[in-house]
Amino acid sequence: MPGSAPGIQVHVKLDELDRTIIRALVEDARSTYAEIGAQVGLSAPAVKRRVDRLVATGAITGFSARIEPSALGWTTEAYVELFCRGKTSPAEIGAAVAVHPEVISACTVTGEADALLHIRATDVRDVERIIERLAAEPFVVRTKSAIVLSRLVNGSPQTG
Numbered sequence: 001m002p003g004s005a006p007g008i009q010v011h012v013k014l015d016e017l018d019r020t021i022i023r024a025l026v027e028d029a030r031s032t033y034a035e036i037g038a039q040v041g042l043s044a045p046a047v048k049r050r051v052d053r054l055v056a057t058g059a060i061t062g063f064s065a066r067i068e069p070s071a072l073g074w075t076t077e078a079y080v081e082l083f084c085r086g087k088t089s090p091a092e093i094g095a096a097v098a099v100h101p102e103v104i105s106a107c108t109v110t111g112e113a114d115a116l117l118h119i120r121a122t123d124v125r126d127v128e129r130i131i132e133r134l135a136a137e138p139f140v141v142r143t144k145s146a147i148v149l150s151r152l153v154n155g156s157p158q159t160g
Contacts, residue, residue, distance in 0.1 A: 012059040017042065021050055022060065029063045074102075074120035078127050080134060081113035081144040088114065088139040096137045102130045113144065 014022070017040055024036045033044035033051070040047070054060040069077070084093065090108045093115050097103045105118040117134070121127045127147060135143050 012054070012057045014054075014059060018050060018054060018059070021047060022054070025051070025060070025063075069120050073122050076121045076123050076127055077148045078119050078121070078131075079146050079148070080117045080119060080131060081109075082115040082117065082134065082140055083112065083142045083144070084114040084139045085141050086139075090115075092139060096139070097134065100130065100133060102126075103134075 020040045021036055024031055024039055033047040036042075037044045037047045042050075051060065069075070082093065082097075093108070094106060097106045097115070097117055100119075102119045102121055103117050104120055107116055108114060109116045119127065119130055121130055124147065127145070131143055131145055134140060
């Protein structure tokens with residue numbers, strides 16, 4: 001539900017109209033309810049009711065603009081694995097990495113690493129500075145990083 005803690009999954013039963021509306025919003029979140037209604041065969045008020053329900057149930061978590069990272073000066077991205085000391089909790093890792101604005105996503109993972117971070121930076125030297133700040137966290141034993149050379153697939157989750 002909206003306001004739920006991060007990582008809590010909301011299971012909502014979506015019918016085909018809901019999925020089509022979501023696909024239309026993913027394609028262009030600025031589409032009007034009337035435009036979406038024309039695509040799915042509903043009136044604008046009916047689309048609005050469905051979108052409101054999808055937001056209320058947590059199936060739609062928000063609306064945002066997609067920004068070209070280089071427009072903000074972020075021309076380099078990397079993935080950084082964190083290897084943590086002892087029984088460091090996911091909450092502790094999350095709280096520590098959330099203060100770094102360059103960390104655009106973070107998750108716990110299976111395997112040797114405890115967490116995987118996706119970072120954006122201005123250049124390779126900036127990546128190095130970010131990794132040094134992350135490695136200075138008291139629970140971090142070591143890091144392992146990979147700089148992205150080119151993005152091969154860059155899309156949204158499927159709604160089907």
